[in-house]
Amino acid sequence: xxxxxxxxxxxxxxxxxxxxxxxxxxxxxxxxxxxxxxxxxxxxxxxxxxxxxxxxxxxxxxxxxxxxxxxxxxxxxxxxxxxxxxxxxxxxxxxxxxxxxxxxxxxxxxxxxxxxxxxxxxxxxxxxxxxxxxxxxxxxxxxxxxxxxxxxxxxxxxxxxxxxxxxxxxxxxxxxxxxxxxxxxxxxxxxxxxxxxxxxxxxxxxxxxxxxxxxxxxxxxxxxxxxxxxxxxxxxxxxxxxxxxxxxxxxxxxxxxxxxxxxxxxxxxxxxxxxxxxxxxxxxxxxxxxxxxxxxxxxxxxxxxxxxxxxxxxxxxxxxxxxxxxxxxxxxxxxxxxxxxxxxxxxxxxxxxxxxxxxxxxxxxxxxxxxxxxxxxxxxxxxxxxxxxxxxxxxxxxxxxxxxxxxxxxxxxxxxxxxxxxxxxxxxxxxxxxxxxxxxxxxxxxxxxxxxxxxxx
Amino acid sequence: xxxxxxxxxxxxxxxxxxxxxxxxxxxxxxxxxxxxxxxxxxxxxxxxxxxxxxxxxxxxxxxxxxxxxxxxxxxxxxxxxxxxxxxxxxxxxxxxxxxxxxxxxxxxxxxxxxxxxxxxxxxxxxxxxxxxxxxxxxxxxxxxxxxxxxxxxxxxxxxxxxxxxxxxxxxxxxxxxxxxxxxxxxxxxxxxxxxxxxxxxxxxxxxxxxxxxxxxxxxxxxxxxxxxxxxxxxxxxxxxxxxxxxxxxxxxxxxxxxxxxxxxxxxxxxxxxxxxxxxxxxxxxxxxxxxxxxxxxxxxxxxxxxxxxxxxxxxxxxxxxxxxxxxxxxxxxxxxxxxxxxxxxxxxxxxxxxxxxxxxxxxxxxxxxxxxxxxxxxxxxxxxxxxxxxxxxxxxxxxxxxxxxxxxxxxxxxxxxxxxxxxxxxxxxxxxxxxxxxxxxxxxxxxxxxxxxxxxx
Numbered sequence: 045x046x047x048x049x050x051x052x053x054x055x056x057x058x059x060x061x062x063x064x065x066x067x068x069x070x071x072x073x074x075x076x077x078x079x080x081x082x083x084x085x086x087x088x089x090x091x092x093x094x095x096x097x098x099x100x101x102x103x104x105x106x107x108x109x110x111x112x113x114x115x116x117x118x119x120x121x122x123x124x125x126x127x128x129x130x131x132x133x134x135x136x137x138x139x140x141x142x143x144x145x146x147x148x149x150x151x152x153x154x155x156x157x158x159x160x161x162x163x164x165x166x167x168x169x170x171x172x173x174x175x176x177x178x179x180x181x182x183x184x185x186x187x188x189x190x191x192x193x194x195x196x197x198x199x200x201x202x203x204x205x206x207x208x209x210x211x212x213x214x215x216x217x218x219x220x221x222x223x224x225x226x227x228x229x230x231x232x233x234x235x236x237x238x239x240x241x242x243x244x245x246x247x248x249x250x251x252x253x254x255x256x257x258x259x260x261x262x263x264x265x266x267x268x269x270x271x272x273x274x275x276x277x278x279x280x281x282x283x284x285x286x287x288x289x290x291x292x293x294x295x296x297x298x299x300x301x302x303x304x305x306x307x308x309x310x311x312x313x314x315x316x317x318x319x320x321x322x323x324x325x326x327x328x329x330x331x332x333x334x335x336x337x338x339x340x341x342x343x344x345x346x347x348x349x350x351x352x353x354x355x356x357x358x359x360x361x362x363x364x365x366x367x368x369x370x371x372x373x374x375x376x377x378x379x380x381x382x383x384x385x386x387x388x389x390x391x392x393x394x395x396x397x398x399x400x401x402x403x404x405x406x407x408x409x410x411x412x413x414x415x416x417x418x419x420x421x422x423x424x425x426x427x428x429x430x431x432x433x434x435x436x437x438x439x440x441x442x443x444x445x446x447x448x449x450x451x452x453x454x455x456x457x458x459x460x461x462x463x464x465x466x467x468x469x470x471x472x473x474x475x476x477x478x479x480x481x482x483x484x485x486x487x488x489x490x491x492x493x494x495x496x497x498x499x500x501x
Numbered sequence: 502x503x504x505x506x507x508x509x510x511x512x513x514x515x516x517x518x519x520x521x522x523x524x525x526x527x528x529x530x531x532x533x534x535x536x537x538x539x540x541x542x543x544x545x546x547x548x549x550x551x552x553x554x555x556x557x558x559x560x561x562x563x564x565x566x567x568x569x570x571x572x573x574x575x576x577x578x579x580x581x582x583x584x585x586x587x588x589x590x591x592x593x594x595x596x597x598x599x600x601x602x603x604x605x606x607x608x609x610x611x612x613x614x615x616x617x618x619x620x621x622x623x624x625x626x627x628x629x630x631x632x633x634x635x636x637x638x639x640x641x642x643x644x645x646x647x648x649x650x651x652x653x654x655x656x657x658x659x660x661x662x663x664x665x666x667x668x669x670x671x672x673x674x675x676x677x678x679x680x681x682x683x684x685x686x687x688x689x690x691x692x693x694x695x696x697x698x699x700x701x702x703x704x705x706x707x708x709x710x711x712x713x714x715x716x717x718x719x720x721x722x723x724x725x726x727x728x729x730x731x732x733x734x735x736x737x738x739x740x741x742x743x744x745x746x747x748x749x750x751x752x753x754x755x756x757x758x759x760x761x762x763x764x765x766x767x768x769x770x771x772x773x774x775x776x777x778x779x780x781x782x783x784x785x786x787x788x789x790x791x792x793x794x795x796x797x798x799x800x801x802x803x804x805x806x807x808x809x810x811x812x813x814x815x816x817x818x819x820x821x822x823x824x825x826x827x828x829x830x831x832x833x834x835x836x837x838x839x840x841x842x843x844x845x846x847x848x849x850x851x852x853x854x855x856x857x858x859x860x861x862x863x864x865x866x867x868x869x870x871x872x873x874x875x876x877x878x879x880x881x882x883x884x885x886x887x888x889x890x891x892x893x894x895x896x897x898x899x900x901x902x903x904x905x906x907x908x909x910x911x912x913x914x915x916x917x918x919x920x921x922x923x924x925x926x927x928x929x930x931x932x933x934x935x936x937x938x939x940x941x942x943x944x945x946x947x948x949x950x951x952x953x954x955x956x957x958x
Contacts (some may be wrong), residue, residue: 089715167715179873258624260544464598
């Protein structure tokens with residue numbers, strides 16, 4: 045079906061005065077005595093194209109297409125009083141698909157909660173069109189950032205036999221259904237597809253380290269899974285994860301890449317999605333655009349965990365969770381630090397080893413590790429990373445302290461045997477970045493088909 | 502750790518004559534009377550940098566770094582007789598990580614089978630370095646192709662309640678382990694994480710259609726899963742899948758995008774990875790480069806399934822699987838058509854409806870559907886697509902013929918109720934494309950951590 049994207053029709057000035065064919069869905073329509081108007085949208089642009097139907101030759105024309113109908117329209121593209129429009133007669137309009145009166149997206153201004161009940165249709169609203177375009181542009185900006193800097197894109201496995209975090213919140217993957225024919229768990233596992241227990245990866249980091257100590261600089265960008273029973277506006281059971289890993293790098297190098305990347309991708313969205321950012325600024329968060337522009341034009345803050353704890357204690361603020369050295373920072377603490385103390389993005393470094401993972405490099409103080417989190421106003425943590433422990437003996441000791449099964453990690457340990465190198469990386473929760481960039485408050489509204497506990501529509 | 506990528510050192514002529522610091526792993530080393538030589542590789546380039554160690558001031562220097570050791574080296578970058586090299590003295594070399602004598606990648610020329618036993622180390626060989634760099638460049642070329650043409654990148658869910666193909670080869674996703682406490686399968690499902698049965702998606706197409714009928718043109722690029730008991734060189738249980746979906750498009754439009762995209766991404770690899778393509782041409786498939794150049798400079802062939810069956814029958818060739826109208830084409834048939842008959846890439850269209858999926862548009866002949874497969878020499882099918890059935894009643898009829906549970910597809914059916922449009926798309930198996938571009942014969946060797954039946958290391 046030869047036609048032109050509405051985005052192209054609205055932006056390519058050379059088309060003015062020419063005959064164009066567009067397709068799209070009716071967003072609104074109204075009839076008047078001599079003309080009828082249809083706002084048409086094909087999804088390629090936040091803005092609609094106005095179709096002006098001249099009824100002079102067909103004064104009885106009454107079948108003005110309803111909201112939700114799909115049309116093909118051919119006519120002259122002209123500069124109207126307020127916007128670009130296409131002038132047609134009723135004969136120039138082909139109805140591709142009708143739409144009944146009970147189409148649920150009739151009126152404007154549906155709540156996000158209502159739209160969550162129809163994930164298959166909500167992409168047709170301005171809000172989701174704008175979210176999904178920003179998501180797409182952000183994704184490509186991330187790829188571009190790494191590709192231009194010699195990072196190799198690596199696809200780490202989703203189905204895994206190990207558990208990166210040493211925690212238990214994994215989905216199990218099996219081809220065996222409900223069954224009582226196995227006597228023990230081991231029987232069950234041995235009969236399964238992979239001949240052993242398998243689960244969905246919570247992080248590609250361990251395999252990312254294997255790749256980085258071969259290709260030097262790598263990044264992953266794929267789904268990760270958490271079977272956490274967390275029904276919050278910030279948690280998904282299935283989310284997209286960006287995990288760069290860099291060989292020959294110390295914590296400072298990791299922080300440098302994180303800051304540079306965040307600034308690059310937000311700068312790209314500001315440049316490529318001005319309509320969408322203006323939309324969110326108007327409807328979701330006043331001052332959004334200024335906040336993003338400020339973020340990318342200032343150096344991010346820096347504070348150690350130990351200093352951060354002191355700042356929080358001295359703040360006089362009443363927190364729900366008490367603050368003491370050794371505690372994990374909660375969202376309320378993270379937001380206080382970035383919104384009230386630093387008033388910008390801030391890196392917190394050198395966390396207590398007991399609240400961080402086994403693979404983080406142990407600092408000389410014996411108490412902290414070379415970890416880093418990036419906290420941003422309005423969201424809290426969006427990046428968590430570290431320099432990795434490159435010393436074989438220290439790594440083994442940290443794993444034994446945590447009662448980990450070393451046999452499951454022999455490949456990972458090999459990296460410290462065969463030409464070990466300083467290396468590090470971080471994980472970025474892609475949906476949290478989108479929330480930060482759009483001002484959308486619920487993570488269910490920045491991915492088309494969210495997966496959360498109890499919900500899989 | 503401030504240093505320069507070896508790729509940069511080897512290609513940026515402005516660095517010649519300057520002091521540079523590089524890091525990397527020793528690929529080979531040898532000692533002679535006055536000088537020692539080390540070939541160093543940091544993974545950013547297929548080529549090594551040669552380190553020339555002048556022993557004049559330290560004639561007793563014997564600790565020439567072993568293969569596999571990691572080093573940091575600072576010295577003058579010069580144009581040597583055959584290649585760019587770095588001239589240093591022993592004092593300019595820092596050993597970052599030692600490597601024992603039993604390092605398994607000592608010698609060159611390991612078999613691919615042997616390397617499959619060490620997925621965590623094989624990335625350090627030339628072959629896997631080249632495969633993984635081509636994989637990364639191909640991935641970015643795919644993103645770039647769609648982004649430049651107004652396609653929105655969409656992440657369809659991996660955990661799903663439906664089964665796109667209507668077949669049963671799905672992995673189940675559960676948080677319930679081996680257990681006999683549930684009396685029935687329904688009890689088990691109700692107690693599970695999502696409150697119902699869930700599995701790993703075999704295709705994002707159905708959700709892709711939902712996205713395309715909102716955003717107009719979309720593509721997915723993510724993992725898909727098949728729990729097939731197929732231990733062949735072409736099957737993975739977890740593979741990466743590119744699935745564009747286009748609203749306001751008929752079969753011809755789908756074919757046009759498929760041909761244009763394949764040519765674009767292969768052209769990009771030829772331009773950006775000349776060393777890697779030369780490597781595969783020399784070591785894996787003589788004439789590879791010429792074959793790829795020929796592919797992108799000729800129009801792809803076109804044949805209907807019915808014509809293809811006639812060609813195969815008339816061929817006089819003895820096939821393992823007999824050929825008759827209505828049979829599915831096997832790899833031997835696909836390869837014969839592309840290698841012997843057309844001698845190039847060829848689209849086969851309009852397959853019998855009984856061997857294709859319920860969602861394909863039914864042709865007026867009542868026997869075939871508007872399906873298309875792209876066959877390429879050496880591999881067979883790499884793309885499968887179709888125009889989708891946009892007519893509500895015809896779609897329902899096709900689903901009923903297949904005894905499908907319509908309740909599971911109510912969202913999908915809504916797309917045909919509310920402003921249905923002609924639309925279509927295709928799926929590209931990303932690993933099969935990499936096999937085609939590199940000449941590598943086993944799909945386990947084009948992904949870092951392959952997942953196949955019985956194997957999950």
